[in-house]
Amino acid sequence: MEFKKKTKIKLAIPTASMPDIIFMLLIFFMTVTVMKTYSGLKVRVPDALKIEKLDVSKRHIATIWVDKEQNIMINDITVQEVKNLRNRAYELRVNDPLLIVVLKIDEKAQMGIVNKVQQELRKGNALNINYSARPGEL
């Protein structure tokens, strides 16, 4: 028995608008991308439950790393002495009043160094800070 072949219908997705759609996507990703990223120090941030997303874009973020061995780094610049943090924080704050300082501090770090960093940030007038944390479970 022979089956009757269906008549062929000409099917074509219109591709004329494809470049326009891709252009829109491209423009979206171009505006969203922030090129500078820092490698930072190797830290394991503590976990917390009541964490909030930062409500500013990445452009207004400065990051400070403090690791277990009390090394301090701000935006990939190693800070030898805690006192030098003040000027760096001040410069960043002057250049960007919306600045938020994200503190990525190792969970095994001691509070002595954390308090020192906080005091320096106060003196550098960078007052909006955010303790980076991993989302934890109940």
Add this chain to the structure above:
Amino acid sequence: MILGKKKDKDVEIPSASLADIVFLLLIFFLVTTSIDTEKGLDLVLPPPGDIEVKIPKKNISNLFINANGQAMLDNEIVEVNEIQRLVKEKLFENPLLIVSLKTHKESEYDVYIKVLDQLKRAQAKRISLADPDEE
């Protein structure tokens, strides 16, 4: 005098490969973009300089963390995950309560964040970070 019009030449930029080029750019930006946002606990530090604010004693609740990671709330040793409940009760009694958080300089950052997290969950908006004890 009439200038002879130039013959219209068929000049066109080939646009067939436009889509491909844009595709390449799109893929580049797709790969370089990292969407992940930073998450953490917000805090606003007090402005520099010592400002003495007189706060009545009854509006202050002292919270200490020692080097062993133990917490003490108003002279009673408490478990870290009990702080949320205790502070909530205290806030219910006195909405003007300020929690003064003091840490020993050898206590771990992890405990500090845990305590801060508990305070945030108890909706304690007024948190004071006391200077660590100078020795």
